[in-house]
Structure formats: structure tokens, C-alpha cells
Amino acid sequence: MSLSERPRPEPDRDSAPWWEAVRRHELIVQRCDGCAALRFPARSVCNRCRSRNWTWVPASGTGRVYSWIITHQVFLKGLADEVPFLVLLVRLDDGDDLLMYGGLVGAGADVLRPGLPVEAVFTDVPGEDGTTLVQWKPRDLVS
Amino acid sequence: MSGFRDRTAIAGVGYTPFSANSGVSTLSLAVDAVLAALDDAGLTVDDVDALATHRVGDSTPPWVVAPALGVPEVTWYLDQFGGGSVSHAVLGQAAMAVASGVARTVVCYRAINARSEFRMGGTGRGPAPVFDAQYQAPYGHLAPPQQFAMAARAHMNAYGTTAEQLGAIAVTQRGNAVKNPRARKRDPITLDDYLASRWIAEPLRLLDCCLETDGACAVVITSADRAHDLRHDPVLISGAAWGGGDTFLSGAGSGPAGTDLTVTEAARLAPRLYAAAGVGPDDIDVAELYDCFTYSVLVQLEDYGFCAKGEGGPFAASGAIGPGGTLPVNTHGGFLSEGYVHGINHVAEAVAQLRGTAGDRQVAGACVALSTAQPGYVLAGTSALILRSDR
Structure with missing residues (x-):
């Protein structure tokens, strides 16, 4: 991706x-x-x-899937080649009111269910500006 | 907060045509709507002493519209930052200004080229200028349909809400728009049409989304006493409320909504609004509920107390929100089918219903109406009015 x-x-x-x-x-x-x-x-x-x-x-770096969407519409022209893409909203295990967004890595949308345990992984974005993003991987797939 | 109950009134409403490309400036739209609203009230620009609007860098402010119209002297104005969530707060504050004597005749307007110039969900527009967008935008998550889709999924997860239930809202409102000459979409749709419409942001489809619209709408607010001497029967502003406290990503869950996406700020505002007007949900004859998406209608049916939390889907699909139902909703077709002017056209429709001039879509005997703003995603807070006929 x-x-x-x-x-x-x-x-x-x-x-x-x-x-x-x-x-x-x-x-x-x-x-x-x-x-x-x-x-x-x-x-x-x-x-x-x-x-x-x-x-x-x-x-802790762990959490549970609270909600998710799959974006099909091109809202930004720069994302035209990426749709459809998935974004998760994850509730951290550290506290019920700690929520973070991110993509799903290591699995497809078919594994998603409310409460699915996930773990944070980090994606270094290609390019020269040194951007890294938090993503989420189903925990039973984390080695 | 019943301090100005029934002391002010809506005396006039005005529209420009709604379209996909107005071809004119937002100043031009604002001027046309303001003049139409004044004409409807039987007033002129010389009667105006205040103007109020809201915008998110997408429209023309009062301090440009007033001199463009030649308003003799502006004694009060409001140039509120914000989108749909503050749409009704503008009218509430205008009513307060009139009730306090600071202003005598306020024209509230919203003028946008939301399809041809500044699309909420369009390409080429940057992230919404709100706190915490930095945590979403890098994932390509920044448009209102995405925000509401996330909430809709959470509601489905928690309560088993279905696509068919969201679809019932779209189908019902389109049926209303068929009877509204001003509506942009007047061809009836079926539930199958809804289910066949393309995905925008799953679980929301094209027909879950409102119509990005070029257009303007304006409302004249003056004292109830004065309104009685004007052209139409006054529509009294019985209650107004606005406020908030949480965003769904506020981090601390300081209020009842906290970080539960299935509860909106409307749940906290509703008791205050009903108390201000001295009525309850059972007294509402017609409800114009902010429908940027079908889901926002569904969740407000719960949060304004028309059904229990989690029951919005079954309630919407029961027929209760349609013509002849216990709570006719979005009788003009709403933003989904009439057009999206960011909130104020809900107020204008409520006025028509309470005047009894809504034609084929008139709710028989409508005396009390609820009109609401975006219920509190994206920006923290919401706003709403309860209006009453005085015929």
C-alpha cells in the first residue's frame, strides 16, 4: 500500500x-x-x-478494533490509485478513552470484527520527509 | 434557559435556487436570499439592523453583505466559525440578540457554492480545519462521509443496525422531495435502488449522502410582538440550545458521549432544548433532522428521545418517519434530496410546515417543530431550535 x-x-x-x-x-x-x-x-x-x-x-502498543470503514470515493486526487482503502479506529488496551486511527496490515477486511485484538506496527512512508505512521496488525498474526 | 421562550419569531424566509453550479459568487447568493427573506416578511433593507451567518472559509461575511445591500446601520452581527454543527446556534444567538434589545431585525443567512467551489467531500480540498485532523488525514481519512461512516459502523457493531434501515431514511426522504418543487432530486427511489448505489465509504453508499449544493437560504428574526404586524403568521422560537463538550476523539470522555461514537452531542443538548421550550419529544409534530448522511438522522432519532438508544434503525424502518407517521421527518426531502445548505433550509421548511403552507407535503395540524444541526462529529457541539406556530 x-x-x-x-x-x-x-x-x-x-x-x-x-x-x-x-x-x-x-x-x-x-x-x-x-x-x-x-x-x-x-x-x-x-x-x-x-x-x-x-x-x-x-x-502497551495493543488495542482492540472499535470501528472501521472502507473508502471507495476519491476525496483527494492524490489517493485516486489507492481506493478502496481501509481505516481502523482502535481502542487502546491502556484505556477505554484512548483511540487511535490507522490502516490494517497483515490481513484483509474479512478478518475484521468488533474487538479484534491488534498491535501497533510502524510504517515508514517512502520519500524524503521522514514521515512514519502507526498501523495495526491483528495480534495473532504478530510474530 | 427559558429566558427568551416565544419572545422572538421567524417572520420571513428566502431562498435562491439550489443547483450544482450557481455561476455566481457567494455574495450574490447571500444578497438574493436576504432580499427574498425580507420580501417574504414584508420588510425592506432599511428595516435591517443585524446580519448573522456561519462559514468555514467558504462564504461571504456579514461585514461584506451589509454594505453590499446598503444596510443603514449594523448594530449587531455574527460571523460564526463553523459548519453544520453551528447552523442553528446562529439563529439561537440572533434570537437572543433580539430578545435582549440589541437588535431589532436580524437576517440570518448561509450562502455556499458547496458543489462548484468548496466541496466538503471534493477533491482538491485540504483537511478540515479542526483540531486532531492530524491523526486522521495522513491515513486519507478526512472527509465528512468517512467520519460518519466510522460512526455508522460502530452503531452497526453495537446494535445490529442494518443497511436496509439506513436505506429506509433515504427512500422516505426522496418520497418527500417528489412533492417539493424546490428539491434537486425528485425521482422516487426504492430500497433496491439504495442498495445498488455505489459505495462512498463503507458502510455508507452514494444514496446515504447529501447533495453538495450551490445555494443560499435566509431567515428573518424579529420580536414576536412585531412579527404579529407583518405579512405572515409568526413562527415563534420557543427554544434554542447550542453547546457541547466532547469530540469523539477528545481523549478523556468528559461527558456522556465520551468516546462512544454511537452517542452524539444531541443526547446532552436535548434535555436542555426541551426544557427551554417547555415541551418534550411527544409534543413534536414534525422534525427536520440534520441529514448530511442517513446515519445522522438515525442517531438523532435516538438522541432527541424519539426512541431508545439502539432503536433508531427499527424506528426509521417502521414508517414512523414518513408521511402520516408519528414523527414525519425531513418533509422537504432534506439535504439528501432537496439540497444541502448546511442547516438553515431545515429551519425554512419547519417555518413552512408551521405556517401551513407546505403544499402537498404539509403535515396536517403541525404546531410544534424540531429543527436540528449536525449532531456533533468533526466539530465539538451541536445546536437546535424548537419552533411553534402562533396562528
């Missing part, structure tokens, strides 16, 4: 460390220094205890 024509990540000042970790093939989330709640996406404040202090910590 070619990812080279996809829009590039546009990190902001809160999320830059997350994207840098993905580039190192590490999956991390924020842990609030005040109440220890894990959070993702990146935010500079905890919406439970309002602490402004946090630590980036490793996530």
Missing part, C-alpha cells in the same frame, strides 16, 4: 513529541502528573484535574 500521496502529519506544539516518537517506532501517550490519567490526543492540560504537568510514557 502506497502512503506517499497521503496528506502529511501536521504536528502542533502539543503533539510534536508524539510524532517524533512515532518516527522512532515508539507509541507513547501522556500521563498526567497530577492524577495519573492517560490521555491522547496530545493536550497541554488535563481535563480531569486541570494539571498542566505531564509525562510522556510508553503505551
